[in-house]
Amino acid sequence: MKTMEEVLKDWEAVIGLEVHCELTKLNTKMFCGCKLEFGAEPNTHTCPVCLGLPGALPVPNKAAIENIVLAGLATNCDIEKHTMFYRKGYMYPDMAKNFQTTQGPKAFCMRGWLDLNVDGKGASERPIMAQLEEGESAENVTRTAEGYTARVGITRIHMEEDAGKMIHMGGGEGRISGATHSLVDYNRAGTPLIELVTEPDLRTPEEARLFMQKLRQIFLALGISDCSMEEGSLRADGNISLRRRGTTQFGTKTELKNINSFKSLHDGLAYEICRQAEVLEEGGIIYQETRHWDPSAKRTIVMRVKETADDYRMFPDPDLAPYDLSDEFIEAVRAKLPELPDQKAARFVESFGLSGYDSRQLVENMATADFFEACMLDADAKLAKPLANLINNDIAALMNADQDFDLASSSLTPARAVALVDLVAKDAISSKQGKEVFAAILEEDKDPAAIVEERGMKQVSDTGAIEAVVDEVLAANPDKVEQYKGGKTGLIGFFVGQCMKAMKGQGNPKLINQMLSQKLEG
Amino acid sequence: MDFACMGVDAIQAGLRAGDFSATEVAQSSLDRIERIDGSVNAFLEVTPELALAKAAEVDKAIAEGTFDQMGPLAGVPVAFKDNMNQIGTHTTCASRMLENYVSPYTATCVQKVIDAGGLPLGKLNMDEFAFGSTTETSAFGTTKNPWGTDRVPGGSSGGSAAAVAAGLATVTLGSDTGGSIRQPASFCGVVGVKPTYGAVSRYGVVAFGSSLDQVGPFARNVRDAALTLNALCGRDPLDCTSQACDFDFTANLDQGVEGMKVGIVPAFLDAEGLDREVRNAVMGAADKLASLGAEIVEIELPNAQAAISAYYVLAPCEAFSNLSRFDSVRYGYCDPGHKDLGGQYEASRAQGFGVEARRRIMLGSYLLSSGVYDKYYYPAQQIRTLITQDYLNAYQKVDVILSPIAPSVAWKFGAVSDPTSMYLADMFTISINIAGNGGMNLPVGLGEDSGMPVGVQLIAPPFKDANMLRAAAALEREYQCVGVAPDFAGEAAVKGGE
């Protein structure tokens, strides 16, 4: 198989996402008063309604409807007047009524969009980017300094209910194929679920990954869900097809399901692009099938089709009233909108002079955004950029390495972060020493000043002392000086290293560098 | 004494006066069922413990002097159609599919009747899942019409109608989707009321046609039905389609019809297939109302004919969807010995459902399929708009409408068996369900040709059910109150009827 980069020279990938998000922050289910609780004993949170007993009737959860309107407002959707619930019929054991109560052609939220910032390495997946100058636009993309922005349309967000959970027994690894029987638990049945469908505007796996990340950020900021892909409160299915670059006709799409991480989404789509290209280039046809990504085998596999019928016999649910949400209702929800990540990032740029790139990284996570703001309450304005770097590099690395690390309760307080960054900024210690202090704060739960004191760290920034060392080092290495002057400018690193060694690591590397350059050029 | 042959007022007067106790009422009613129901087969299940427990409660209240706070049906023997969930009973819907299903919860309408003091005697026979108009599709045997046990009682609430007609309960509850209260009421010579859609909660009543179903009472006189409506009506937070109601349905029963405008529909009265004796009964009722001071106004319901097609699209579609839940997993019949779920689904549903149920499910599945939906389902909902408008237009001119209920009186078993002609028999009742209006049967005596009970239908504007009760009460005073069917009343009751 070709690489994705090669494939995308000739082929355009057309990707759409279907995202399901459980509204886990609510108390009760969508259509009944049963408690929402993850991990309870089976069938301990059920009632006639969510168990689908004969004679039971649904009554919608007002807070769930407020939540979906909130989600729609946060993603630039129109809140639709006059919508209804529909019945989507298919028989499957995790469906208590053997129909899902969902919505029809008009959902609560329609015609939204999100802008993605695609930076760095991931941006290179998109071929058009290479052809654009900064500020130039083409397709749905505008080139930026670090990459590009792309607008992704959201077709709709609709309200529905989740199904129960099944455990398959007797097959391998609890898989459904080969299972001899299954156990059904309806605790999850009836959980309020919102489904967001994007326009097929995504063109690269990285864009898809970033879209999910952004959506997750927003939903976490809204406080409507835990958004955990591991626990299944956030789920994504991808649709992907290829077409020859320059054509507009849609190709046949395959559906990618059972994705349990953003990385899997990316890798699964990347694989599909290559697989589909190989099939098409050999003259084959793509079948409209459902596939799942196998991360260990690193390929997609055709799934068994769960239910043969595409025709769900949908019709408006007669047991549920239609919805004509008033302006008062919608405005009351709008008043609950918190500052969204994009707005916060824009504010960081405005107030603290950070770059867009740095700000966006800070707001990726509420914990880091909050931490930054706490720092800036007392910090000098000029420390904004170094603080952002500390958070985006060192703290981010910590958080990635340890999923359980809780910044807010750690020994790295905003006051300590500010103090540390300040020490480095005024050259009291070197940035290398700063990293040592950072680690020490976490291990020893002490203030930076105390650590520096204890370890006798300081940075020698006395130009006289530095000059003396520089002269010594240059005198000791005349041949390398010759080579440097002959063009091997990379040797500066060698000289800096020798000086640092002579100064036992306490020399201010910036000044050493400066002094060396001066002496070598001169 | 056969208390179940007495009306609400008589029973309550006796209880208040200390002439007898609620426990005696309950026990006597239970004994009577045991003696007599063999010839009627109205009951699928009898609940002695529940009846006697409630009776004890009523007797305690009488002793403590709080009887009058108990509710409009205190001490009254009642029973419920077997599609209504009630804790402590089976709710079978007269189907093998639910033969062993024991209700873990109680329907709101049932709870309201019990909370109003009713003594619950048991569950009543019906057409399987309410699909039918003769109670012949019940998986547990047919119910006999107490006025002629070789004749159908009507359906689908045949058991509910027959129980009242045979004096086996004072008041019963039934459900009406296309006429299933009104038609059996007319066949069995009792009062049967289907209130406006939304007046009574449907929570706990096994759904057939969700936008058409409504629960209502059977009784032997209008006042008893009105008292039951007082207990039943009102907003239920568990049913989105239920509406608030703080009306006392007994308030205007004695008002008479002076000045009321009563509509009659010439197209109905001239309909082909309407038996002469039925037509005469309706015209007779119109004359009586006129003599009482009402004005008879001819009205048109131009789209009423379309109602039959619309109903036979909407009802099966909703039924198909509502019956999807019967899949052998959580409850209901489970065909044994299957190694795969698909096989278990198919066998359980094939064995559990009778042939009429299977037909309706298949029809509904077909009508909702893509491509077909636009041809039938969507137009049916458009026709609903037209029919609703027809009635609203009519109510600009009249306060209540008088019409036949069925083209004929109750026929003999086996006389009508082809599906499409059964459907035609719903002609006069169906459009009311489509529009969601209230309709009721008032028995007006026996047909001159058949000697079987004939009823007339009164139809009220939405949420003005009082209009039809008022007109019915006025008419009732003009006709001899028939009461319990002769073969089951008085001395004949001892023999257990024919």
Place this chain on the structure above:
Amino acid sequence: MTQHVSEKDVRAIAEYARIGLTDEELPAMTEDLNAIIESLKPITEYDLEGVEPTFHPVGDLSNVMREDVEGTSFTQEEALSNAPKQQDGSFLIPSILGGGEA
């Protein structure tokens, strides 16, 4: 009589509705369904241009919702009280894909 649905169509409908239909039952069911569908013909002939559909008979029904407050739930025992087959507090079903145990 017009054949709206063939025996093959009826088989497919039965399969979708998950109702077992034997070969013996197929012709009668096909005939019955065709007769009923034929009787619905008037609906296809009405002039319904511009008529809005009415999906709910209670005219002004709208925005019915409840507060996000816990109600009463079944105990596990109550939930399973009518279960044809159960195991470990769950409803037990045979193999979904086939090849399982009864």
